[in-house]
Amino acid sequence: MKELIITSLLGISILALDIVKLRKAILPVIILGLLGTITSCILDWGHNENPFNNNMLLFDNYALGFIVILSAVTLVWFLISTDHFSGSESRTDLYALVAFSFAGAMILAAYTNMVMLFLGIEILSIPMYVLAASNKKELISNESGFKYFFLGALASSILLFGIALIYGATGSFDLPTIATAITTNGSGTILTAGLLMIIVGFAFKVSIAPFHFWAPDVYQGAPTMVTALMSTLVKGAAFAAMFKLFATAFAPTLDFTQTIFVVMSIITLLASNAMASIQANTKRLLAYSSVSHAAFMLAAVMLANTISPSVLMYYVLVYSVSSIVTFATLYHISKAQNGAEGFDAFKGLVKRNPILAGAMTLALLSMAGIPPLSGFMAKYFIIGAVIQADQIWLAVIMILSSAIGIYYYLKIIMAMFTPIENAGRIVITDLQRILFIILSIAMVALFFVAAFVK
Amino acid sequence: MLTEYAFWFLSFLAVFSALTMVVTKNPVYSVLSLILTFFAIAGHYFLMNAQFLAAVHIIVYAGAIMVLFLYVIMMLNLNKFEDEKKSLFMNSLSVIAGCILGFVLLAVVKRTDELTIVAKASSAEVGLVENLGNALYKDYLLPFEMASVLFLAAMVGAVYLSKKEMV
Amino acid sequence: MEKLVSLIPLFPLVGFLYITFFGKGLSKNLIGGIGSGAIFLSFIVSIAVFTTQLHGGNPTTVKVLDWITAGTFDIDIAFIVDPLSTIYLLFITGVGFLIHVYSIGYMHDDEGFNRFIAYLNFFVFFMLILVLGDSYVTMFVGWEGVGLCSFMLIGFWYKDMKNNDAAKKAFIINRIGDLGLIIGMCIIFFQTGSLKYDELYISGSEASSLQGWHLHAAAIFLFIGAMGKSAQIPLHTWLPDAMAGPTPVSALIHAATMVTAGIYMVARSSDLFSASDIASDVVTYVGILTAILGATIALTQNDIKKVLAYSTVSQLGLMFVALGLGAYSIAVFHVITHAFFKALLFLGSGSVIHGMGGEQDIRRMGGLKKYMPTTHITFLIGTIAIAGIPPLAGFFSKDQIIAVAFENNILIFVLASLVSALTAFYMFRLYYLTFHGKFRGTHDQEHHLHESPKVMTIPLVVLAGLSIVGGFIGFPHAVGHSVHFPHWLDHFLEKTVVMPFMEADVATESILMIVATVIALVSTYFAYNMYKKNEELALEDDEIESSTHLTLVNKYYIDELYDKIIRKPVDQLSAFIGKFIEPNVVDGLVKQVSAIPQGIGAATKLVQNGKMVMYILAMIIGLIVLLITLI
């Protein structure tokens, strides 16, 4: 609970600091706030199993784990993107929006009530709509923001209809109560319809086919660092929420939903990887790759009653780390050459900035799932679980799409190692350099500590 | 008896004006039809003893949201026919998709016989301000507080987007 | 005493290594001395080992080194000492030594002298391994090794690509045979679990577990190996080409020793072959065909070495006839006598070529008798020996082959007699054209004509002596009984090879001997008549009109045929695969597979077209599809 308070206050205090013209203090406050959140989570670890405030939130280890991961991601994001908004005069607004969004993410990790779910999603999303459109002069940013917002609103209404039907069938918004009701009464048509509509709502949020079409457009149009946030914070939180929902409230229906999830995963994998492999724009490519990773995480949700949530947590963490690195690198590269985002922009990076190139290479290899990088273990856990659930076909498709994934990730790596003439250095700050190095180490180190998953 | 007639009347009104909202070409008419729909829905709330909600509904939707819409339309000077170029293909596709969706949803929700309803206490007085207030400020205090965060965020966002950059 | 056997191959090996690595500054005579000395030492040891067998020693194996271990497949480098191997040892080292000595003179002026001697040593080493090996695998070591040395020596003058091609041809055709041999070994191992002679044939007679088609297949595949090495149809084409090598090589490898490895191997496997009638028939018919083919082609060849080469092919064919008919010891007998006189003939021809300054065409020779007396005499002895005129070596061995053929198969008998007649004819044709008549070469050549040095002629003389007396080791019954030396070789070999069932009475045998002699004499007379008396000359290439003659000169166009049906198709197939299959079919498949994502992508593009309505439509259709499952 403390965590949520800290975070909410964080957003407000950012705004307050702006008002009192203490802009210099904003970043330290953010760092303090996020570190405070992490510390508080660690202190609460294992102690807090009681739900808060009439079963609205439950800060159990599941929630705390996700909160720690998401706060760490947000913290890194803030540090690594310090120069992203430096040009913008009203960057405090954006910082505050990120902080609010993070609060929403936190709610999604800890909710135990549909109301909180709904609110969490909206608190997470509404700032994101704005952030996606935050590059106000850019038409594509506008387009991105609008598409995100509008389709998001549509998805929300479908999700809400689903929640309404679930309420109609069970008479409750409380997750455990819903689970009990389903177990005692069985799942009728209305309940299942509600369930399906909730799936649609979530599928939209986490970009699962055929509800993913917004994702590449929005990711591409949004400012790069915002995209980084979308693919880490938003996605992680949405999956945390989804997993929780299907591990508690809808656990009795998982056998039914499994087929749906399998089909959706397969479609997602095929569509996203196929599209990614024909992209010329790396940002859009990464967007599609993000969609394909969603399919892996969806598999974790699908197996919510057999798999340990730590598998999903691990995946989110691993994916977030590499995702932040890729988008941050892309940001630096594209900033250095007038917003170019094609493969050519990456050419000669190994000379222009070896640290960026190294970190990017590791990140891409990690996403591709090549040992000894953490991405391999993450995928391994999922595929192993999928096979255990006897969904061999899904596993095969996952494997095939991983191979396609390697193809397009390597295209970027290839470009980085293609020498070019008279390339200027790409300058990054010391802090960023350290962060890139830390993240690189993390990508390898997470592989070896994967033992603690489960 | 009366409620039954009221139900049918309000329902018809809601559906009709909703359809008008969709098909009419003039955005202003659309807004006005939607407001009519909202009133009809508010009427339903009254029928179902949700007086507080009906009031809030009128205030928020008809009073605030739709006014906002109207305001935007006026400000952007959209109160004229804007030619929407659409292919017949997409049109028919959307009609077909809409019809099937409606059909499917209807087919689904008519299965209420499968529901096992366990009615709760104090059913008659539910919609009153007192009860709702209790629920809102006791059970749902946290969401209520978080709603304020949501508003703050939305406000900041809207302000950010609307203000001119002073560079 | 038997332990000494491991020294036999060691000497040539050491000789080879020493000359290769330390021979750089040494004088040619010293090198020659080392090379021939090594062989001579081996010869001495061979005699010692031979005597143990002569005095009734039992076949023994001497293990040198653990070699290959794979489960039950356990092969050592070990040497078998038994009559068959020791008799081979004797003539390999003996003839080998003589040819080494001869080479010192013959190759004296060649810049690759050291290399030559080293290679010869190396060859002898492998040849010894071949006959000493106690299992098929060890034999195969020598088998391939001699092929390697043959390759190196045929292409000895590597600057001429023709030599290299001949060398390559020899190696590759041999390899085809080797593949057969390998498969044969595979079959034997698969069926019996062993490849060692003593387990297979001598002690346990494991070979009896070879039954049915396995037996025939094993024997036939082994014989394919023999076909390659011993130049039998259809793998014979390399041997005439192999004459591209220096003449001592032709004498040693392509006449006396290596090419008889096939006979050795079949004799070694006599248990196997005698059990398989099909294989034996195959061997017989292939042998007789080869014999006829070789003999007929030899009639028309004008290159002195080519004549001898085809003669070798033909003689080898006869040996296989003997093998096929079950007369293994007689085949070995013919191998030995053949080694003597064919080595003699080759060395003699080498002497001629040496004297002629490299000229090999008998149409450019004639009347050499007076310039090279020693060579002439020894060559004549060789010719008589091969023609089968008693009492020289060739007579005894060939006669017995014909006798066996008579016992078993009249058709073969007739054909073998024909071969015998042809042999006498073409050999005397060669002899007369070379040594009689008047000299037809250039003035320069005439001026330089000289007898070869002692170091070359002494081996000739020794070999001539052996060609005269060599046949006595295998007197046929008729003569043998009278000198108390009947079939000495047969008795000596009977421990290791299967003896034919042959009970011809003395009268038949004697008649056959007389018939054979008459045939040889008659065709000698024909040759004499044509080439000596009428002084007919061989036609120049462009004068030939008769199509039969042309076919023979062109060796039945077999090379051309192979070129057409094997080499070209393989090349074309390779080119086709390389140009079409690989990029289009195999890699094309890969490309097709990798195009699948692009295809899916292209389809997805239709929806992902940037228009929001499409996305909404997709969502709603998705929703509908999900909900429709509920109805």
Add this chain to the structure above:
Amino acid sequence: MMEILPNVTINHYLMLSVALFTIGAFGILFRRNAIIMFMCVELMLNAVNLTLVAFSKLWGGTDAQVFVFFIMVVAAAEVAVGLAILMMLYRNMHTTSTDVLDKLKW
């Protein structure tokens, strides 16, 4: 049991809200004017609200009505942001047609 008003069952209300929901969805597909489409979303949200109120009547608890309240709150916030985005879009594009938004594709 299923009657929540005299002679009016839950089914009636569900059908009504489904009708409204579908009209909203249809409108979104059918129209290209961003504002109208946005209004259609609002209509869909109202359909949800109506459902919830009807269920609330059926179940007799306050939860659903509180939920409706929150939906309204969120809808208001969404409208604020949405219209801000729309305005911005209009400033740059001078149209509210969603058809012109196809810079981002494939």
Add this chain to the structure above:
Amino acid sequence: MLTIALIALPILLATVIFILGGKAAKNIALGGSLVQLALTIFAAIQLHQGQTALLNFNQVWMGSLGINLAFSLDGISIVLALLSAVVSPLIIYSTFNKTLKNASVFYGLILLMLGSMMGAFLAADAFIFYIFYEIALIPIYFLILIWGQGEDRAKVTLKFFVYTIFGSLFMLISLLYVYQHTTPRSFAFDAMYQAGQALSVVEQGLVFAGIFIAFAVKMPVFPFHTWQPSTYQAAPTAGTMLLAAIMLKMATYGLIRLVLPMVPDGLTEYGSWAIGLSVIGIVYGSLMAIAQKNFKLLIAYSSIAHVGLISAGILSGNIQGVQGGLFEMLSHGILAVAMFYVYDMFESRLGHDDINKMGGVRDGHATFAFLYFALVMGSVALPFTSGFVGEFLLLIGLYQANGWYALFGGLTVVLGAVYMLRAFQKMMLGPASAVTTAFSPMTKQDKIILIVLVALVAILGVYPDPIMKMSNTAVESILATIR
């Protein structure tokens, strides 16, 4: 502990080189690889004496998943360990005459690759094996990408990388499938063998298919080979050596370790297609080699032929085939390094490797000709060269599976001679020419490397028994688990 040292040493040294950089890199690398060689020989002696205390290592890594850091050096692993330990100093030394940009990274990557390949050879846990199997790809990928030759190397490496990973992911599925049937869950080889053998025949056949595709791509076996010639051509010579000499051995080694004992019934019942493909690959690779005019491509295709034979022999599943396969791996590794070194000598001296434009080098380069010829003989599997022992046993083994396979596979005996001799003749023989003069005499480095390699070829050919005896027991015990 020794096993860990064998894996850790190159990796640690690689890290050192990465960090220190500079000119010392190549000497550190060479020194390290020599130490590695010494350690391996020490390990071999230990194994020979039957002291396995130092050779086994087992440490729980992910206990709940049954993944252990288990390494063990047995008679099979030692062959491969020896191969990579023997060959790696030579490979490193072979680059000494080249000026490389970022030399420290280059040598570091080579060492990394050696470490990971060693890891795969020594692993006693299927998961660890898989990890190392994959890791090895990364260094070689960068070696080719950065130091390779040709404009299209980026494309080529892409194909190589994607293709191989694509294959090995199937192995992952198969392994996971078997893993699901272990009780308690464990990736340890023994447990996997048990679980695999308990599967139904159809399941085994499918598991086999998955694993085989992975190895088939890596080896490569027809028709999964199309990445290989172009990759070999694009790679720097040292990289090609690593690929051909050691890396593809991970796949053939995997056949022995993972396929034979894990899915024996599936192999016998449904495995003949794999043997068939391997056999086709033998002939196909040979024919392709005949069609090549570039020496490097010729060796590349000949490698396909050789590896096809190894694969077919091992899959025939009897001790002769497996032993032959093991030994042929060793031999092929040594010969591949040698052949590519010869290629490099020509390439660096003449600037091309078109055999049609060569000739006459034999004249005046007698020593080189001798050494090269010895290598040619080794690669056509002449007895008393290392090539023979392996190839012969493989054919013996293959025959036991199917006589026709042996007959077709045996064609390599003939076709191998065709292309190798053709190449040798075109390159070395014939009259002296401009090429002869352009071909500068062998340097000390050339001599050392070639002489060592030729000596190895000869020694292993004449006296292979110590190694064969070592592996014999291990192979027997692995095959014993099957029946």
